[in-house]
Amino acid sequence: DTPLEERLTVLKAIEKKIKKENLKHLKVIRGKLINTEEELLNFYDKRLKEGHEGIMVKQLDGIYEYKRSLNWLKIKPSESIDIKIIDVVEGDGKYKDSLGAFVCILPNREKVQVGSGLKDAERTSYWKEKDKLIGQMIEVKYQEWTDNKQSIRFPVFLRFRPDK
Numbered sequence: 001d002t003p004l005e006e007r008l009t010v011l012k013a014i015e016k017k018i019k020k021e022n023l024k025h026l027k028v029i030r031g032k033l034i035n036t037e038e039e040l041l042n043f044y045d046k047r048l049k050e051g052h053e054g055i056m057v058k059q060l061d062g063i064y065e066y067k068r069s070l071n072w073l074k075i076k077p078s079e080s081i082d083i084k085i086i087d088v089v090e091g092d093g094k095y096k097d098s099l100g101a102f103v104c105i106l107p108n109r110e111k112v113q114v115g116s117g118l119k120d121a122e123r124t125s126y127w128k129e130k131d132k133l134i135g136q137m138i139e140v141k142y143q144e145w146t147d148n149k150q151s152i153r154f155p156v157f158l159r160f161r162p163d164k
Contacts, residue, residue: 001063002063002064003060003061003062003063004058004059004060004061004062004063004064004071005060005061007064008031011028014028015028031058033060034057040057043055044075048077053076054074054075054076054077055074055075055076056072056073056074056075057072057073057074057075058071058072058073059071059072076143077143077144078141078142078143079141079142079143079144080139080140080141080142080158081106081107081139081140081142081152082137082138082139082140082161082164083104083105083106083107083112083114083137083138083140084104084105084135084136084137085102085103085104085133085134085135085136085137085138086103086104086105086111086134086135087102087103087134088100088101088102088103088126088127088130088133088134089101089102089103089113089115090127091115091123091127094120095120095123097124097127098120098123098124098126098127099115099118099122099123099124099126099127099130100115100123101113101114101115102114102115102133102138102157104138104140106151106152108149108150110150110151112151112152112155113155114138114140114155114156114157115157116154116155116156116157117141117156117157117158118157136160136161136162137160137161137162137164138157138158138159138160138161139158139159139160139161140152140155140156140157140158141155141156141158142154142155142156
């Protein structure tokens, strides 16, 4: 329940101990205080050019939460693509009797399953109408194409595209 600013003080003490005891398997990653949106965007662009996946933005007065939170935001590039649903897969475990994933076809004719980005209520409702989903277009956000350009990494459902 301690704000980040106070936790950083503790981290500095830990960092001194790491150096003093020559613990080479531990490393403290430095942050940067950002004051403006322009500074943030410049920092983000620089990190991407250095080959980093993205950045984490943290509120100085934010407490650590064991869940997704506005106190810690991950910023990384993404693209989107409109793809056609060719099948649906039932979920398992918590998602039994509801939609597990859309099976879609990419422009290169490869199949990809899209299961992230769906709320529990949507999964249940879509599963009841599963036959009507085949042939519909959806917009999917993804991080990048795989190295072999066969599929997309981390596909996330955004919305249906009835206009396509």
